[in-house]
Amino acid sequence: MRLRNHFVVLVAATLLPVLVLAVTVVLLVQRERHASMQRGLQDTARALAAAVDRELDSSVTALETLGDSPALDEGNLAAFYEHARRARADNPRWLTVYLVETSGRQIMTLLRPLGAPLPDAGDTDYVRAVLDTRRPYVSDLSVGVISRRHIIAINVPVLRAGRLRYVLGASLVTDALADLLAQQVGPAGSVAAIRDRGGALVARSRDQERHVGRQPNPEFAEALRRARATGGNVFEIDSLEGERVYAAASRVPTGDFMVVVATPTAAVGALRFWWLLWVGGAVIFVSALGVSVLLARRVARPIAELSKAAGQLAAGEPIPAAATSSVPEIAAVRHAILGAADALRERAAERERRLAAERTSREKDEFLAMLAHELRNPLGAIASAVSVLERLGGGEKLAVRAREIVARQVAHLVGIVDDLLDVSRVSVGKILLSRRPLDVAELVRRAVDGLDAAGRTARHDVTLTAAPVWVDGDETRLEQVIGNLLANALKYTPAGGHVHVSVDTEGGDAVVRVRDDGIGIAADRLGSIFDLFFQGERGLDRAQGGLGIGLTLVKRLVELHGGSVAADSAGPDRGSTFTVRLPRIPMVPSRLPAEPPAPPRRRRVLLIEDHADAREMLRTALELSGHTVDEAGDGAEGLARAEAVRPDAAIVDIGLPGIDGYEVARRLRALAGGGDIVIIALTGYGQPEDRRRSEEAGFDAHLVKPIDPAALDRTLSADRRR
Numbered sequence: 001m002r003l004r005n006h007f008v009v010l011v012a013a014t015l016l017p018v019l020v021l022a023v024t025v026v027l028l029v030q031r032e033r034h035a036s037m038q039r040g041l042q043d044t045a046r047a048l049a050a051a052v053d054r055e056l057d058s059s060v061t062a063l064e065t066l067g068d069s070p071a072l073d074e075g076n077l078a079a080f081y082e083h084a085r086r087a088r089a090d091n092p093r094w095l096t097v098y099l100v101e102t103s104g105r106q107i108m109t110l111l112r113p114l115g116a117p118l119p120d121a122g123d124t125d126y127v128r129a130v131l132d133t134r135r136p137y138v139s140d141l142s143v144g145v146i147s148r149r150h151i152i153a154i155n156v157p158v159l160r161a162g163r164l165r166y167v168l169g170a171s172l173v174t175d176a177l178a179d180l181l182a183q184q185v186g187p188a189g190s191v192a193a194i195r196d197r198g199g200a201l202v203a204r205s206r207d208q209e210r211h212v213g214r215q216p217n218p219e220f221a222e223a224l225r226r227a228r229a230t231g232g233n234v235f236e237i238d239s240l241e242g243e244r245v246y247a248a249a250s251r252v253p254t255g256d257f258m259v260v261v262a263t264p265t266a267a268v269g270a271l272r273f274w275w276l277l278w279v280g281g282a283v284i285f286v287s288a289l290g291v292s293v294l295l296a297r298r299v300a301r302p303i304a305e306l307s308k309a310a311g312q313l314a315a316g317e318p319i320p321a322a323a324t325s326s327v328p329e330i331a332a333v334r335h336a337i338l339g340a341a342d343a344l345r346e347r348a349a350e351r352e353r354r355l356a357a358e359r360t361s362r363e364k365d366e367f368l369a370m371l372a373h374e375l376r377n378p379l380g381a382i383a384s385a386v387s388v389l390e391r392l393g394g395g396e397k398l399a400v401r402a403r404e405i406v407a408r409q410v411a412h413l414v415g416i417v418d419d420l421l422d423v424s425r426v427s428v429g430k431i432l433l434s435r436r437p438l439d440v441a442e443l444v445r446r447a448v449d450g451l452d453a454a455g456r457t458a459r460h461d462v463t464l465t466a467a468p469v470w471v472d473g474d475e476t477r478l479e480q481v482i483g484n485l486l487a488n489a490l491k492y493t494p495a496g497g498h499v500h501v502s503v504d505t506e507g508g509d510a511v512v513r514v515r516d517d518g519i520g521i522a523a524d525r526l527g528s529i530f531d532l533f534f535q536g537e538r539g540l541d542r543a544q545g546g547l548g549i550g551l552t553l554v555k556r557l558v559e560l561h562g563g564s565v566a567a568d569s570a571g572p573d574r575g576s577t578f579t580v581r582l583p584r585i586p587m588v589p590s591r592l593p594a595e596p597p598a599p600p601r602r603r604r605v606l607l608i609e610d611h612a613d614a615r616e617m618l619r620t621a622l623e624l625s626g627h628t629v630d631e632a633g634d635g636a637e638g639l640a641r642a643e644a645v646r647p648d649a650a651i652v653d654i655g656l657p658g659i660d661g662y663e664v665a666r667r668l669r670a671l672a673g674g675g676d677i678v679i680i681a682l683t684g685y686g687q688p689e690d691r692r693r694s695e696e697a698g699f700d701a702h703l704v705k706p707i708d709p710a711a712l713d714r715t716l717s718a719d720r721r722r
Contacts, residue, residue, distance in 0.1 A: 041234055041246060041247070041263060044192075044261045045249060045259055047184070048184055048261060049259040052177065052180065052181075052255075052257065052259055053255075055177070059093075059154045060154060060254065062170075063136075063155075063169070063170055065087075067156055067157075072158060072165070077107065077114060080099070080108070081108060084097040085097075085110060088110060091170070093172055095111075095147055095171040096110040096146075096170065096171045097109070097170050099167075102131060102164055102166070102167070104120060106119060111147055112146065119146070125140075126169070134164055136155065138154050138257075139154075140202075141196050141201075141202045141213060144171055150212050151171040151172060152171075154171075154172055155167055155168065156168050156169070174202050175208060177202060180203075181193070181203055189263060190261060191205050191206045191239065191245075192261045192262075193259070193260050193262075194260075195216065196257055197257070200215055201216075214240065223235045228258060231251065233248070234246055243264055245264050247261065248262075434475075435474055436473075439468050439470055440471055440510050441467060443475070443478055443479055444466055444482055445466060446479070448464050457499075460496070460497055461498045462498075462499045463498070463501070465500070465502040465503070467505070469505050469584055471583065472585050478561070481553075481554050481565075482512065484551070485512075485554060485580070486499070486501065488550060488551065489514050489515075489516040489518065489578075493517065493575075497517050498516065498517050499516045501514050506581075508584060510582045510584040511581055512579070512580040512582075513580075515576075516575050518575055520569045520571055520572045520576055521571075523569075523571065529551060529567045530552055530554070530555040530565070530567070554580075558580055562582070563581050563582035564580075566578070602626045602628075603647075603649045603716050604628045605627045605629050605650070605716070606630050606632070606649070606651070607630070607632070607650075608635065608637075608651070608652045608656065608664060609651070609653045610634055610653060610656055614705075618707070625713060635657075635658055635659030635661070635664040636658055638650075638652070639668070642668055642674075649678040650677055650679045651682050652665060652668075652681060652682060654681055661683070661697075662694070663697075678715070679699050680700060680703055680715055681694040681701065683705065684704065686702075700718075701715045703715065
């Protein structure tokens with residue numbers, strides 16, 4: 001066959017499948033685009049419904065908390081009026097807070113001075129709903145009697161000794177819900193709206209004032225009815241602007257409202273002008289045939305040269321000048337080019353995969369480090385504030401309780417941050433164990449005592465049976481394993497339940513068992529209990545919470561120690577047992593008790609921190625410990641203060657504006673007498689690379705937010721590291 005004929009066949013064999021493939025791809029892409037649009041709309045509607053539900057649920061919770069005010073028990077309306085004003089200040093979306101007696105008489109509203117005449121609320125449907133059901137109730141859209149604004153009313157019963165005393169409510173302006181929708185609505189051109197039980201428009205992300213209160217047309221009302229019955233679906237409808245849109249609806253449980261998200265059909269409309277595809281394909285095909293005939297005679301020599309060059313290139317040989325050849329060498333060209341192309345593709349694909357994996361790992365580590373930093377900054381300020389409150393004292397029961405709650409929740413958040421970082425590092429083998437002989441019974445005993453001291457076992461019966469058994473392990477990581485298992489047992493065991501911890505030996509293993517009589521685990525879920533992000537059955541109250549990483553971290557840390565962990569349960573509501581097995585070692589003689597720590601030294605401390613709240617609380621805590629404190633809000637100001645006051649110690653935030661903490665430490669060391677200053681890094685980054693950079697910059701210690709006050713006192717009391 002002549003070369004020209006080869007070209008014609010090649011063009012035909014290549015372009016025809018390409019044209020068919022192009023048509024097929026267009027159809028598949030359009031179908032997938034439409035399906036993706038539907039999934040995206042449904043996901044957006046569910047996400048917005050969840051956001052609206054959280055907003056309503058938080059208002060219900062805030063009102064229930066306000067309803068517990070002792071001022072209502074004492075009949076002190078003036079005091080309760082002030083409590084309500086503060087609650088409204090904490091909930092800026094509230095227009096007012098009001099109080100209604102069971103008779104229907106309204107006795108207070110923040111829209112009127114206390115004691116002013118008020119309209120009767122007895123015939124209001126949302127007040128009557130609470131009076132009839134004694135349950136929280138969110139009203140449909142209405143116009144406030146006093147404010148004359150579009151609102152929805154959130155009402156909760158105020159019960160005392162099982163008896164309904166009042167109905168407490170808050171009016172939520174619908175403009176606030178419109179702002180919430182506008183902040184979270186999807187792509188440009190999309191619109192989101194909230195419809196109440198009767199279909200009236202409560203809020204809209206666009207043109208709120210123009211459309212609020214508008215009723216749906218019959219077609220839209222029927223679509224909403226079907227969506228409410230089926231739990232949500234995607235349908236096509238005319239928007240309020242007269243534009244044809246795809247819409248998805250999702251129910252808001254707290255108010256029984258519907259959130260509707262719509263996007264113009266034009267944005268995802270079917271591809272048109274199919275004739276262009278066919279005509280263009282035909283033109284390309286005919287043109288290619290013509291060009292192939294014209295070029296056939298001219299390409300024989302280049303093809304032969306390419307064939308020889310490709311073969312020599314694949315063999316790694318130099319490429320000499322190529323001679324002319326006949327048409328049969330096309331086969332050699334094909335084989336040589338394919339071989340070279342395959343080799344190059346394989347190497348390129350391998351390189352791209354490696355680079356992508358490295359980039360993904362690096363981006364994940366950087367994200368988690370930044371997440372930890374951003375979380376630790378406010379946690380540091382809160383932890384310092386709690387430390388200040390504890391040192392200032394104040395024996396009021398509510399104040400003590402509030403401090404305990406804040407401290408416990410800060411510790412919980414810090415634990416979540418640490419678990420997130422640890423589960424990422426252990427997954428890629430970045431955790432190195434610091435092993436030494438340990439008594440597992442002592443570790444477990446300390447973990448139980450710590451939970452007791454924190455008040456986390458007060459609602460449960462926790463017992464411990466522990467016999468001394470030794471392992472070679474990392475003390476911090478094994479404490480983390482035991483703490484996670486105990487916290488898991490307490491979390492999934494209702495108040496009044498029992499948790500039993502035992503430490504024993506079986507063969508060559510140290511065995512720790514944590515047994516509870518809580519909610520148990522279904523048989524079909526036991527195999528997934530240690531999977532990352534796996535969570536048990538959870539209701540709408542989200543009582544158990546958690547991210548689903550604690551047990552994954554337990555499994556991987558135990559496996560790093562050469563052990564195993566298993567879960568067992570007889571089924572739902574029949575409790576669970578978690579068993580950890582670690583290789584045991586011979587008993588190690590007990591060590592002498594450590595000497596008591598020396599009393600803290602009083603220092604002149606320079607605090608350089610750009611976060612105003614964190615700086616204020618840490619300064620107060622340091623002053624309460626007896627230190628003299630100078631402070632600065634950035635690196636330049638801190639260096640100037642250091643030259644002026646000559647501090648004994650400096651606490652420096654790494655992420656300072658302008659001059660960062662590393663450079664500040666280097667310049668402090670360069671000052672006259674700077675070699676004697678104890679310089680402490682204060683940061684939200686705690687990975688090994690961060691600690692190495694701190695040490696290279698001249699820091700004596702690296703403390704991760706939130707700071708442990710005892711650790712800070714020990715560091716300030718020590719002489720600087722040489």
